Structure formats: C-alpha cells, structure tokens
Amino acid sequence: MEDQHHRQITYLRLSIIDRCNLRCFYCTPVQELVKLQHADILRYEELLRLAQVAVAVGIRKIRVTGGEPLIRLGVESFLAALGAIPGLEEICLTSNGVLLADKAAALWEAGVRRLNISLDSLQPERFARITGRDQLARVLDGLRLATTQGFEPIKINCVVLRGINDDEVVDFARLSLDYPWHIRFLEFMPIGHPRRRWQEYYLPTAEIQARLTTLGSLQRLPTVANGGPAVRYRFAGAPGEIGFISPVSRHFCEACNRLRLTADGRLRPCLFQDDEVAIKGPLRAGASDATLRDLFRQAICLKPSRHHLDHSLTSPCRRTMARIGG
Ligand code: SAM
Secondary structure (H helix, E strand, O other), X not given: OEOOOOOEOOEEEEEOOOOOOOOOOOOOOHHHHOOOOHHHOOOHHHHHHHHHHHHHOOOOEEEEEOOOHHHOOOHHHHHHHHHOOOXXXXXXXXXXXXXXXXXXXXXXXXXXXXXXXXXXXXXXXXXXXXXXXXXXHHHHHHHHHHHHHOOOOEEEEEEEOOOOOHHHHHHHHHHHHHOXXXXXXXEOOOOOOOHHHHHHXXXXXXXXXXXXXXXXXXXXXXXXXOOOOOEEEEEOOOXXXXXXXXXXXXXXXXXXXXXXXXXXXXXXXXXXXXXXXXXXXXHHOOOOHHHHHHHHHHHHHOOOOOOOOOOOOOOOOOOOHHHHOO
C-alpha cells in the first residue's frame, strides 16, 4: 500500500516482547525495568493473525525484534509459522546474539536465513559496562556458529557512542576483512532520553567514516531496491561489507517503507513520533480482517513525510527503543 507521500509500505517490524536479557544503558533505562504484564503482550496466534492482515495490505518483509526476541519461549515455532504465511517474501530477525549459539540450528530449521546482530563493543569489560552483562564471548560464539550454519547475510549493527565505543570503529571495520559479515555503524538517535545526553554521545557518520581511512579506501557498493537505509561499502578484496546508517545526519525518510507493531499491540507509523494506532483492543474484541486491514491503512496514512530531528528540540518521543523494538 502507498502512503500519502507516495511511498510503498512493504516492511513491518514486529516486536514480540518488551523484555531483554541485556541492559544497554542507552536503550533500556532503569525506569523501564517495570515490564508489561503478560496479558498486555500479543500472543503468538494474535501476532500471526496480524501478520496475515499486514500481508493483505502489502507487507512483504517482516523483521522480528524486541526487547530480545530469542528470550520468548517458542520463538522458533512462531518464526516457522510466520515464514509459512503466503505472500510474505522475507522474514528476518534482530537479536543481541546472547542466545544465538544455543538457537542457531533451531532458527535455521525454522527457515530464518537473515540475521541482524547488535554489538557495540569487542572488548569484554566494555561490553559488560554497556550492556550490564558479561556476555561478549557468547555473542561471538553465536556469530561464528551462525556463519558456519550458513546464515546470510549476517549484519552486525554497532551504535557508535562518542566517548564510549568510538575508539573501536576500526576494530569493527576490520572484521569485514576476515568474515563475510556486514558491519554497520549506526548513528545514535535521540529516542527516549534527555537531549543533553544524546548530544554528549552522538557522533555523525562523516566522523565515523573518516576514522576508517587507516584501513584502506572504501569502495561504494550500488544501492539495491528496498535494500534498506545503509549506504554500503567494501574494502578491496574483503569478504564482508561496511554500512553506514545515518538517521540523524542524513535522514532517509523519503525511502521509508516501514511500519512497526509494538509488543503491546500498537501500530507505530514513524519511529520518531508517538502517534500510534491501537490494534490489540479491536483484535481481542473480535474485529474482522477487514476492520484490522483498515487499522493498518490508518497507520500507514499517519506516516509523516519525514522526521524533524534537530539538535535544538527535545526528545521527539516518549517510548524508548526497548519499548518500540528498534
Ligand atoms: N534485542 C534486539 C537487539 O539487540 O538487536 C532487538 C531490540 S534493540 C531495541 C534494537 C536495536 O536498537 C539495537 O541494535 C540497539 O543498539 C538499537 N538502539 C537502541 N537505542 C538506540 C538509539 N537511541 N539510537 C540508535 N540505536 C539504538
């Protein structure tokens, strides 16, 4: 379906849980340790029904996210059922990778082939400081195992935070020389925390990219249709790629094709706006597929032409990333 700004909305990010097994200081603030009640979270059969409705309004790709999706019991069967929905062309998973080594074979069996793994430090102590958990070794084991298993592509998303992990960008980029991984550097976004804090940590892509010149020159890769917001590069001869995602310094709203469904059943048209369409209530009250389709269309119509992140504004939304689903 096309939105009011002539963009085809074909991509749904489905958050299946608000809980996480990490406590990244910039993503899950302490006040959010009070979690949603079990009954507030959409059940798998509800998620599958909404996914079917989404496909009926034109969604072709679903990314399952959280919280941490791999901590939800039965996620493998859910993913297999999701993958069986006729008309859905692609499912992918976003995870922090802590449980990847345990679940890689089951995920493969469930039909998942594409993985996005979030990783902000390659140093064990720093990883523990950022995430509140000493789990780097497990994440790295998971990445190696998933590579052997055949997942492709494996994208590693690193949020670059000034003064926290920005001295590691070259180490991250170097991974693309040894592994077929797509190393993607994300700008820190002003979501759900005080503006001053965001300004302290924010590092624009241009600065990140400049630091990589010590490794060689980056060759730009062609953009592909619906290929996502990353501007992609490769070091000569490298098996992996480098990507830059710059929601703040170079927004990509004109190509935005996505909609989000939060774990508590709200359709969120734009990451940076709290306008949401509640769909869980009607779903549980017995709404027909036609009514649910209308709610999806309503959410798509609410998509703004672009976000207006600007250094002088206050944080654009109340929800944090942990509560939205990334
Ligand atoms: N647990 C899963 C994971 O770690 O990928 C999925 C949920 S997590 C909220 C999704 C992504 O959002 C993570 O890569 C995290 O680093 C990123 N994130 C959280 N807050 C962010 C912010 N303010 N700016 C940029 N990325 C952020």
